[in-house]
Amino acid sequence: MSRETLPFPTSSIPPLEPYLPPPSSIPATNPSQNPSPKIHLTLTYATSLDASLSLSPGTRTMLSGPHSKAMTHYLRTRHDAILVGCTTAIVDNPALNSRLETISSLDQQPRPVILDPKGRWDFDEDSQVIRLAAEWKGKGPWVVVGRGLEGEENLKERGELLERVGGRSVMVEGGGEVINSLLAEPENRWVDSVIVTVAPTWLGKGGVVVSPPRREGQQPQLRLRDVSWQPHGEDVVLCGRILRD
Numbered sequence: 001m002s003r004e005t006l007p008f009p010t011s012s013i014p015p016l017e018p019y020l021p022p023p024s025s026i027p028a029t030n031p032s033q034n035p036s037p038k039i040h041l042t043l044t045y046a047t048s049l050d051a052s053l054s055l056s057p058g059t060r061t062m063l064s065g066p067h068s069k070a071m072t073h074y075l076r077t078r079h080d081a082i083l084v085g086c087t088t089a090i091v092d093n094p095a096l097n098s099r100l101e102t103i104s105s106l107d108q109q110p111r112p113v114i115l116d117p118k119g120r121w122d123f124d125e126d127s128q129v130i131r132l133a134a135e136w137k138g139k140g141p142w143v144v145v146g147r148g149l150e151g152e153e154n155l156k157e158r159g160e161l162l163e164r165v166g167g168r169s170v171m172v173e174g175g176g177e178v179i180n181s182l183l184a185e186p187e188n189r190w191v192d193s194v195i196v197t198v199a200p201t202w203l204g205k206g207g208v209v210v211s212p213p214r215r216e217g218q219q220p221q222l223r224l225r226d227v228s229w230q231p232h233g234e235d236v237v238l239c240g241r242i243l244r245d
Ligand SMILES: NC(=O)C1=CN([C@@H]2O[C@H](COP(=O)(O)OP(=O)(O)OC[C@H]3O[C@@H](n4cnc5c(N)ncnc54)[C@H](O)[C@@H]3O)[C@@H](O)[C@H]2O)C=CC1
Pocket: 044, 045, 046, 047, 052, 053, 054, 055, 056, 057, 058, 059, 060, 061, 063, 084, 085, 086, 087, 088, 089, 091, 092, 115, 116, 117, 118, 147, 148, 149, 150, 173, 174, 175, 176, 177, 178, 179, 181, 182, 208
Protein backbone atom coordinates (compact mmCIF):
# COMPACT_ATOMS: atom_id res chain seq x y z
CA MET A 1 0.00 0.00 0.00
CA SER A 2 1.46 3.42 -0.88
CA ARG A 3 1.88 5.73 2.09
CA GLU A 4 1.78 9.49 1.70
CA THR A 5 3.96 11.92 3.60
CA LEU A 6 2.08 14.58 5.48
CA PRO A 7 2.91 18.30 5.73
CA PHE A 8 2.21 19.96 9.10
CA PRO A 9 2.82 23.71 9.40
CA THR A 10 5.06 24.74 12.31
CA SER A 11 2.59 27.56 13.04
CA SER A 12 0.10 24.90 14.22
CA ILE A 13 2.44 23.59 16.93
CA PRO A 14 2.35 26.34 19.66
CA PRO A 15 -1.40 26.00 20.43
CA LEU A 16 -0.90 22.25 21.03
CA GLU A 17 2.19 22.63 23.19
CA PRO A 18 0.46 23.16 26.60
CA TYR A 19 -1.21 19.76 26.23
CA LEU A 20 1.88 17.81 25.21
CA PRO A 21 4.58 16.12 27.26
CA PRO A 22 7.88 17.97 27.34
CA PRO A 23 10.21 16.97 24.50
CA SER A 24 11.97 13.72 25.47
CA SER A 25 15.29 15.37 26.23
CA ILE A 26 13.76 17.73 28.82
CA PRO A 27 13.00 16.21 32.25
CA ALA A 28 9.40 16.70 33.47
CA THR A 29 10.05 18.91 36.49
CA ASN A 30 6.99 21.14 36.81
CA PRO A 31 4.48 19.22 38.97
CA SER A 32 1.70 21.78 38.39
CA GLN A 33 1.91 21.15 34.65
CA ASN A 34 2.26 17.42 34.99
CA PRO A 35 0.86 16.01 38.23
CA SER A 36 2.14 12.50 37.44
CA PRO A 37 5.66 13.55 36.47
CA LYS A 38 6.88 10.15 35.41
CA ILE A 39 4.46 9.40 32.60
CA HIS A 40 2.35 11.79 30.56
CA LEU A 41 -0.73 10.15 29.04
CA THR A 42 -2.45 11.96 26.18
CA LEU A 43 -5.81 10.64 25.06
CA THR A 44 -6.28 11.45 21.40
CA TYR A 45 -8.83 10.23 18.90
CA ALA A 46 -11.16 11.40 16.14
CA THR A 47 -14.89 11.48 16.72
CA SER A 48 -18.08 12.24 14.84
CA LEU A 49 -20.66 14.72 16.14
CA ASP A 50 -22.49 11.77 17.69
CA ALA A 51 -19.40 10.57 19.60
CA SER A 52 -18.60 7.66 17.28
CA LEU A 53 -15.08 6.49 16.51
CA SER A 54 -16.21 4.23 13.69
CA LEU A 55 -19.34 2.88 12.01
CA SER A 56 -18.99 -0.43 13.90
CA PRO A 57 -16.30 -2.30 15.88
CA GLY A 58 -15.31 -4.19 12.73
CA THR A 59 -14.95 -1.13 10.51
CA ARG A 60 -12.14 1.34 9.94
CA THR A 61 -13.76 4.74 9.39
CA MET A 62 -11.83 7.78 8.22
CA LEU A 63 -13.04 10.83 10.14
CA SER A 64 -10.03 13.17 10.16
CA GLY A 65 -9.47 15.47 7.22
CA PRO A 66 -5.93 16.00 5.87
CA HIS A 67 -5.05 18.83 8.29
CA SER A 68 -6.14 17.08 11.48
CA LYS A 69 -4.63 13.80 10.27
CA ALA A 70 -1.27 15.56 9.91
CA MET A 71 -1.80 16.98 13.42
CA THR A 72 -2.21 13.41 14.75
CA HIS A 73 1.00 12.41 13.00
CA TYR A 74 2.74 15.34 14.67
CA LEU A 75 1.42 14.12 18.04
CA ARG A 76 2.85 10.69 17.26
CA THR A 77 6.33 12.25 17.02
CA ARG A 78 5.86 13.86 20.45
CA HIS A 79 5.20 10.66 22.39
CA ASP A 80 7.41 7.73 23.25
CA ALA A 81 4.62 5.19 22.83
CA ILE A 82 1.30 4.91 20.98
CA LEU A 83 -1.27 2.56 22.48
CA VAL A 84 -4.34 0.86 20.97
CA GLY A 85 -6.61 -2.02 21.96
CA CYS A 86 -6.35 -5.31 20.14
CA THR A 87 -9.67 -4.89 18.29
CA THR A 88 -8.27 -1.75 16.69
CA ALA A 89 -5.09 -3.64 15.80
CA ILE A 90 -7.12 -6.48 14.27
CA VAL A 91 -9.69 -4.37 12.41
CA ASP A 92 -7.60 -1.43 11.24
CA ASN A 93 -4.26 -3.14 10.67
CA PRO A 94 -2.82 0.27 11.58
CA ALA A 95 0.67 1.53 10.80
CA LEU A 96 0.97 3.47 14.09
CA ASN A 97 4.02 5.34 12.87
CA SER A 98 4.37 9.00 11.94
CA ARG A 99 4.40 9.85 8.29
CA LEU A 100 5.14 13.55 8.70
CA GLU A 101 7.31 14.82 5.87
CA THR A 102 9.86 16.07 8.41
CA ILE A 103 10.62 12.60 9.82
CA SER A 104 14.28 11.79 9.35
CA SER A 105 15.06 9.18 12.00
CA LEU A 106 13.54 6.20 13.77
CA ASP A 107 14.12 8.06 17.05
CA GLN A 108 11.20 10.32 16.12
CA GLN A 109 8.81 7.35 15.93
CA PRO A 110 6.65 6.19 18.86
CA ARG A 111 6.73 2.61 20.11
CA PRO A 112 3.40 0.88 19.21
CA VAL A 113 1.84 -0.83 22.24
CA ILE A 114 -1.11 -3.20 21.70
CA LEU A 115 -3.29 -4.08 24.70
CA ASP A 116 -4.14 -7.71 24.11
CA PRO A 117 -4.87 -9.48 27.41
CA LYS A 118 -6.23 -12.62 25.69
CA GLY A 119 -3.70 -12.83 22.87
CA ARG A 120 -6.25 -12.23 20.08
CA TRP A 121 -4.08 -10.20 17.71
CA ASP A 122 -2.80 -12.68 15.12
CA PHE A 123 0.02 -10.70 13.56
CA ASP A 124 2.40 -11.74 10.80
CA GLU A 125 4.78 -10.09 8.37
CA ASP A 126 1.83 -8.56 6.49
CA SER A 127 0.74 -6.65 9.60
CA GLN A 128 1.57 -3.02 8.96
CA VAL A 129 3.41 -2.43 12.22
CA ILE A 130 5.59 -5.49 11.61
CA ARG A 131 6.28 -4.58 7.98
CA LEU A 132 7.12 -0.96 8.82
CA ALA A 133 9.45 -2.03 11.62
CA ALA A 134 11.25 -4.32 9.15
CA GLU A 135 11.58 -1.32 6.82
CA TRP A 136 12.89 0.92 9.66
CA LYS A 137 9.86 3.19 9.20
CA GLY A 138 8.47 2.45 12.64
CA LYS A 139 9.50 0.77 15.88
CA GLY A 140 8.60 -2.87 16.55
CA PRO A 141 5.37 -3.22 18.59
CA TRP A 142 5.03 -4.27 22.19
CA VAL A 143 2.04 -6.50 22.91
CA VAL A 144 0.73 -6.40 26.47
CA VAL A 145 -0.87 -9.74 27.30
CA GLY A 146 -2.42 -11.20 30.41
CA ARG A 147 -3.44 -8.16 32.45
CA GLY A 148 -5.76 -5.18 32.31
CA LEU A 149 -4.59 -1.66 33.04
CA GLU A 150 -7.17 -0.80 35.65
CA GLY A 151 -6.62 -0.88 39.37
CA GLU A 152 -4.29 0.61 41.89
CA GLU A 153 -1.45 -1.86 41.47
CA ASN A 154 -1.60 -1.58 37.70
CA LEU A 155 -1.00 2.16 37.87
CA LYS A 156 2.42 1.19 39.10
CA GLU A 157 2.67 -1.39 36.35
CA ARG A 158 1.78 1.21 33.76
CA GLY A 159 4.82 3.21 34.83
CA GLU A 160 7.06 0.16 34.76
CA LEU A 161 5.83 -0.87 31.33
CA LEU A 162 6.49 2.56 29.87
CA GLU A 163 9.89 2.83 31.48
CA ARG A 164 10.73 -0.49 29.83
CA VAL A 165 9.47 0.89 26.53
CA GLY A 166 12.05 3.58 27.17
CA GLY A 167 9.88 6.61 27.65
CA ARG A 168 7.75 8.86 29.74
CA SER A 169 4.87 9.64 27.43
CA VAL A 170 2.13 7.66 25.76
CA MET A 171 -0.67 8.66 23.42
CA VAL A 172 -3.72 6.46 23.54
CA GLU A 173 -5.62 6.42 20.24
CA GLY A 174 -8.39 3.96 21.00
CA GLY A 175 -10.59 2.23 20.41
CA GLY A 176 -13.77 2.74 22.35
CA GLU A 177 -13.23 0.12 24.99
CA VAL A 178 -9.76 1.36 25.86
CA ILE A 179 -10.83 5.01 25.96
CA ASN A 180 -13.95 4.32 28.04
CA SER A 181 -11.94 2.23 30.50
CA LEU A 182 -9.43 5.06 30.99
CA LEU A 183 -12.19 7.63 31.47
CA ALA A 184 -13.94 5.34 33.97
CA GLU A 185 -11.08 5.61 36.47
CA PRO A 186 -12.89 7.22 39.45
CA GLU A 187 -10.13 9.58 40.58
CA ASN A 188 -9.09 10.72 37.10
CA ARG A 189 -5.48 9.78 37.64
CA TRP A 190 -4.82 8.23 34.28
CA VAL A 191 -5.35 10.82 31.59
CA ASP A 192 -3.23 13.97 31.67
CA SER A 193 -4.46 15.66 28.53
CA VAL A 194 -7.04 15.12 25.83
CA ILE A 195 -6.70 16.10 22.16
CA VAL A 196 -9.82 15.16 20.22
CA THR A 197 -10.50 15.76 16.54
CA VAL A 198 -14.19 16.49 15.96
CA ALA A 199 -15.24 15.82 12.37
CA PRO A 200 -18.38 17.55 10.99
CA THR A 201 -20.36 14.36 10.41
CA TRP A 202 -22.83 12.08 12.14
CA LEU A 203 -22.19 8.33 11.85
CA GLY A 204 -25.59 7.29 13.18
CA LYS A 205 -26.54 4.58 15.68
CA GLY A 206 -24.51 1.40 15.94
CA GLY A 207 -21.04 2.95 15.97
CA VAL A 208 -18.23 2.50 18.48
CA VAL A 209 -19.02 5.29 20.91
CA VAL A 210 -16.95 7.18 23.48
CA SER A 211 -19.25 7.25 26.49
CA PRO A 212 -17.76 6.31 29.87
CA PRO A 213 -20.03 5.18 32.71
CA ARG A 214 -21.98 7.98 34.40
CA ARG A 215 -20.62 8.91 37.83
CA GLU A 216 -23.10 8.28 40.58
CA GLY A 217 -23.65 9.97 43.94
CA GLN A 218 -21.59 13.01 44.94
CA GLN A 219 -18.92 12.52 42.34
CA PRO A 220 -18.66 15.35 39.81
CA GLN A 221 -19.05 14.35 36.16
CA LEU A 222 -15.90 14.13 34.14
CA ARG A 223 -14.92 17.49 32.67
CA LEU A 224 -12.02 19.20 30.96
CA ARG A 225 -10.26 22.36 32.10
CA ASP A 226 -7.87 24.72 30.28
CA VAL A 227 -9.82 24.04 27.11
CA SER A 228 -8.94 25.31 23.66
CA TRP A 229 -10.64 24.74 20.32
CA GLN A 230 -8.45 24.87 17.26
CA PRO A 231 -9.70 24.69 13.67
CA HIS A 232 -7.79 22.27 11.44
CA GLY A 233 -9.32 22.39 7.97
CA GLU A 234 -13.00 21.42 8.30
CA ASP A 235 -12.39 19.71 11.66
CA VAL A 236 -12.05 21.21 15.10
CA VAL A 237 -9.42 19.94 17.52
CA LEU A 238 -10.47 20.14 21.16
CA CYS A 239 -7.64 20.21 23.69
CA GLY A 240 -7.96 20.11 27.45
CA ARG A 241 -6.76 18.62 30.68
CA ILE A 242 -8.85 16.40 32.90
CA LEU A 243 -10.27 18.34 35.83
CA ARG A 244 -8.95 16.66 38.98
CA ASP A 245 -10.57 17.26 42.37
N1 LIG B 1 -11.57 7.40 15.28
C1 LIG B 1 -10.50 7.07 15.97
O1 LIG B 1 -9.70 7.93 16.34
C2 LIG B 1 -10.25 5.63 16.32
C3 LIG B 1 -11.13 4.66 15.94
N2 LIG B 1 -10.92 3.37 16.33
C4 LIG B 1 -11.94 2.36 15.98
O2 LIG B 1 -12.40 1.74 17.19
C5 LIG B 1 -12.91 0.46 16.86
C6 LIG B 1 -12.41 -0.56 17.87
O3 LIG B 1 -12.80 -0.18 19.18
P1 LIG B 1 -13.31 -1.27 20.24
O4 LIG B 1 -14.16 -2.27 19.54
O5 LIG B 1 -13.92 -0.55 21.37
O6 LIG B 1 -12.00 -2.05 20.67
P2 LIG B 1 -10.57 -1.59 21.24
O7 LIG B 1 -9.67 -1.22 20.14
O8 LIG B 1 -10.74 -0.65 22.38
O9 LIG B 1 -10.01 -3.00 21.77
C7 LIG B 1 -10.74 -3.70 22.75
C8 LIG B 1 -9.85 -4.75 23.36
O10 LIG B 1 -8.70 -4.15 23.94
C9 LIG B 1 -8.43 -4.75 25.19
N3 LIG B 1 -8.62 -3.74 26.25
C10 LIG B 1 -9.51 -2.72 26.25
N4 LIG B 1 -9.38 -1.99 27.38
C11 LIG B 1 -8.39 -2.59 28.10
C12 LIG B 1 -7.78 -2.29 29.35
N5 LIG B 1 -8.17 -1.26 30.09
N6 LIG B 1 -6.79 -3.12 29.77
C13 LIG B 1 -6.38 -4.16 29.01
N7 LIG B 1 -6.92 -4.47 27.81
C14 LIG B 1 -7.91 -3.71 27.38
C15 LIG B 1 -9.40 -5.90 25.35
O11 LIG B 1 -8.79 -7.07 24.84
C16 LIG B 1 -10.56 -5.50 24.47
O12 LIG B 1 -11.25 -6.62 23.95
C17 LIG B 1 -12.45 0.13 15.45
O13 LIG B 1 -13.57 0.24 14.58
C18 LIG B 1 -11.43 1.21 15.15
O14 LIG B 1 -11.42 1.54 13.78
C19 LIG B 1 -9.81 3.01 17.03
C20 LIG B 1 -8.90 3.95 17.40
C21 LIG B 1 -9.05 5.34 17.10
